[in-house]
Amino acid sequence: MNEFELIAKTFMGLEPVLAKELTQLGANNVEIGRRMVSFTGDKEMMYRANFQLHTAIRILKPIAKFKAASADDVYEEIKKIDWSQYIEKGKTFSVDSVVYSEEFRNSRFVTYKVKDAIVDQFREKTGTRPNISVSNPDIRLNIHIAETAATLSLDSSGESLHRRGYRQESVEAPLNEVLAAGMILMTGWHGETDFIDPMCGSGTLAIEAALIAHNMSPGVFRKEFAFEKW
Secondary structure, eight states: OOOEEEEEEOOTTOHHHHHHHHHHHTOEEEEEOSSEEEEEEOHHHHHHHHHHOSSOSEEEEEEEEEEOSSHHHHHHHHHHSOGGGTSOTTOEEEEEEEEEOSSOOOHHHHHHHHHHHHHHHHHHHHSOOOEEOSSSOSEEEEEEEETTEEEEEEESSOSOTTOOSOOSSOOSSOOOHHHHHHHHHHTTOSSSSOOOOTTOSSSHHHHHHHHHHTTOOGGGGOSOOGGGGO
């Protein structure tokens, strides 16, 4: 199978833990970045990353990289992509923007430009336009801009991977599951000794520890992943 570039997003400080997880999973070209780890793999690796990683928030598949010095540049570059390959007729989509740039002060404006370019292309080619859905879109897109370097990706996860699916109801200010798993893995604990959480609230650390100790995939309780709709 063909290998392609993938990006696993995480919290600041958990990058080395995530990189180790990816290496153990069999990913290639693992490189630590800012709140993310890039790697290469095939479709199976993308599925595994979503299903098995304890410390990833979401898995992105880059589909375009370009330089953009203005919002108009973003619009033009996005419009060059053949969107019929990614968004089928009748499907909905959403765009999420992450921007670290002097040129782009407003990430929401970048989001609008990406949406406009996609919608305009469909309208010009087919006379119809895909709908935008914020709550449960068929296709989730992510654009990341660092100064003038832009990366557009398909989001293969959908809902954040910290939403494991085992929690029936939420308590006040629960500890994020990815953060909990990262804290445990940073200690080097893998179930060899007793696990004691003296400040246990909703049990997140204990549950994540149990998953790690039993070598259970954290995605096993989830109802769906975004890649299932591709």
